[in-house]
Amino acid sequence: MGRIDGATGAVIPPIHPSATYERDADLGYSRGRCYSRADNPSYDAAADTLTALEGGAQTLLFASGMAAATAVFQALEPGDHVLIPEVMYWALRGWLHGFATRWGLRVEAVDTSDLDEVRRALRPGLTRLIWVESPANPLWVISDIAALAQLAHEAGARLAVDSTIATPVLTRPLELGADLVMHSATKYLNGHSDVVAGTLTTKVKDDPWARIKAVQTQIGGVLGPFEAWLLQRGLRTLFARVRWQCTSALDLAQRLSAHPNVAEVLYPGLPGFAGHETASRQMKGGFGGMLSIRVKGGREAAIATAAATQVWTRATSLGGVESLIEHRASMEGADSPVPDDLLRLSVGLEAVDDLYNDLSQALGL
Numbered sequence: 340m341g342r343i344d345g346a347t348g349a350v351i352p353p354i355h356p357s358a359t360y361e362r363d364a365d366l367g368y369s370r371g372r373c374y375s376r377a378d379n380p381s382y383d384a385a386a387d388t389l390t391a392l393e394g395g396a397q398t399l400l401f402a403s404g405m406a407a408a409t410a411v412f413q414a415l416e417p418g419d420h421v422l423i424p425e426v427m428y429w430a431l432r433g434w435l436h437g438f439a440t441r442w443g444l445r446v447e448a449v450d451t452s453d454l455d456e457v458r459r460a461l462r463p464g465l466t467r468l469i470w471v472e473s474p475a476n477p478l479w480v481i482s483d484i485a486a487l488a489q490l491a492h493e494a495g496a497r498l499a500v501d502s503t504i505a506t507p508v509l510t511r512p513l514e515l516g517a518d519l520v521m522h523s524a525t526k527y528l529n530g531h532s533d534v535v536a537g538t539l540t541t542k543v544k545d546d547p548w549a550r551i552k553a554v555q556t557q558i559g560g561v562l563g564p565f566e567a568w569l570l571q572r573g574l575r576t577l578f579a580r581v582r583w584q585c586t587s588a589l590d591l592a593q594r595l596s597a598h599p600n601v602a603e604v605l606y607p608g609l610p611g612f613a614g615h616e617t618a619s620r621q622m623k624g625g626f627g628g629m630l631s632i633r634v635k636g637g638r639e640a641a642i643a644t645a646a647a648t649q650v651w652t653r654a655t656s657l658g659g660v661e662s663l664i665e666h667r668a669s670m671e672g673a674d675s676p677v678p679d680d681l682l683r684l685s686v687g688l689e690a691v692d693d694l695y696n697d698l699s700q701a702l703g704l
Contacts, residue, residue, distance in 0.1 A: 342384055352384045354568045377556050381564035385571040386538075389528075392507040393520055395540040397548070399555055400567055404503065404523025405430060406560030407537030409439075411468070411499050411519060413558070414550035417443025419467040422460055424451045424482070426475040428501065428523075429671040451475075451482040452614060454490065461494040472501040474618070476657075477631050477667045477683040479504070479605050481614025484621055488516025497547065503527070503658075504629055508581040509622045513542045526658030527628070529573035530580050534566045580660065580688065585625025587691040591684070592630050594695050600640075600702040602680065606630040628686045629657060631667075634702065638679035642666050645682055647701035650693050657685035662694055 344353055357379075360372040372378050386398040401407035408431050412421065423435055425448045435446045449460045451471045460466075469491045473482040484500055491498040499519040500512035506527045512520045522528055524536035541548045555561060562570070585608075592606035607618035608626030618626055634641040645653050651664040663685040668677040686694065 342387075352381075352568065352571060354564050355379055355381045356564050375564070376559055376561055379561075379564050379567070381567045382562065385567050385574060388571065388574050389507070389522075389538055389540055392511075393513055393540040394511055395513050395520070395542055396544050398538055398540040399552060400524075400562040400570070401537035401539065401555065402560045402562055402566075403535050404428075404521070404525060404537035405434070406555075407521050407523075407539045408470075408501065409434060410539065410551050410554045410558070410560065411470070411521070412439050412444060413554045414547060415444060415467055418445065420445040420447065420462050420465045421468045421470060422451070422457065422466060423448050423470045424472055424475055424480070425449065426478050426480045426676065427470075427472045428476050428503075429675065431501075450480075451487065452480050452617075454483065454486050457487065457490055461490060461496070463494040466491075466494050466496045469496055469498050470501070471498065472503075473510075473621075474504045474607055474614075474627055474629065476504065476629070477677060477681065479607055479612075479614075479627075479629060479631065481607055481612075481618045481621075483617050484510070484512050484515040484517055488518075491518075492516070504627050505622055506577065506581050508578050509585070509625055509627065513540065515621060518542050518547075524570055525656065527581060528577060528658075529570050530576065530659060531569075531573055532656060532659035532661065534569040534573075536562050536566055536570050581628065582625060583688055584628030584686050587694065588628045588630050588684075588686040589626060590691050591686060591695055591698075595630075595632055595698065598699065598702060600635050601632050602635045603633040604630060605632070605681075629684070630686070631681050631683050633678060633680045634682060636680070638666075638668070641680045641682050642669070644698075644701045644703075648697050649701075650689060650697035651684070651701075657683075659685070660688045662687035662689055 358375045389398040471482045488498045497518040500517045503523045520540045522538045589608045596604045651662050654663045665683045667683045668675045
């Protein structure tokens with residue numbers, strides 16, 4: 340993940356804050372840079388790292404995960420039919436059922452873990468995109484990426500995968516047949532809760548990818564040079580962080596499953612979890628650092644548990660070095676499909692015994 344700066348020998352990439360670049364005497368750009376909105380050199384290190392990790396052809400950096408995700412849909416045409424998951428990141432779901440629908444996309448939500456339901460919903464010649472999130476926030480529903488890619492391509496559609504939770508450490512969607520992979524890089528890729536960013540990586544440089552690039556350049560949802568540098572800083576420790584978090588999350592899931600005040604643990608690494616078999620095939624080396632628990636006693640008990648934690652921090656977001664706990668339904672609002680008794684847990688780098696003991700005392704034992 341490292342690269343040496345050719346000009347100075349620095350082992351950490353420099354930051355290039357310049358917004359514009361000198362033209363040649365003949366008004367050309369022989370050095371390949373024109374304007375920072377399209378091609379700041381500070382993007383190169385993180386973009387190239389992600390392209391290599393995902394096994395893709397090119398990566399674009401965006402100002403947020405939402406900017407990256409919405410660019411995929413904005414590159415479509417009004418009237419195009421798209422399939423999205425019933426369980427997915429709430430902000431993108433709201434944008435799709437709101438702005439994107441008013442703009443003219445035909446948005447249909449399906450259970451993407453049910454291949455028969457997806458097959459029935461596909462409209463060959465009209466469906467242009469299947470968007471899937473696996474594991475899907477915050478119930479951690481697992482969808483079969485390889486099977487969905489086959490269904491999409493048979494219908495003349497493309498498959499885009501939000502792989503924020505899995506990261507390229509655990510899953511490489513392009514190798515499973517997906518056309519695009521998206522990350523909210525705010526989360527695991529950065530890993531330090533100090534930058535908001537998003538990424539898209541394409542399997543091939545084709546016309547749909549060119550349209551996505553045009554959306555980014557024209558709308559301007561690009562990352563700043565310092566944020567790109569922070570992202571690359573985080574990527575240098577990605578594998579070490581994610582592997583530790585996976586080990587701790589599995590340990591916590593197993594222990595919490597036996598806790599008398601926990602009604603259910605949602606985690607793909609548990610053999611009894613609905614998507615465990617599929618997750619075992621497409622997630623290599625772990626099942627992620629995210630899990631959710633349903634607390635006996637309902638909403639009030641769940642909120643009281645979060646309030647009583649001392650090691651866990653009550654905050655939204657995920658994937659950082661610090662462990663976070665959140666009552667997700669209250670964050671998402673009245674139309675949330677998330678149960679009122681659910682707490683979402685983002686496992687950080689603290690000692691797993693400290694994390695479990697804190698949760699156990701907060702749960703009432």
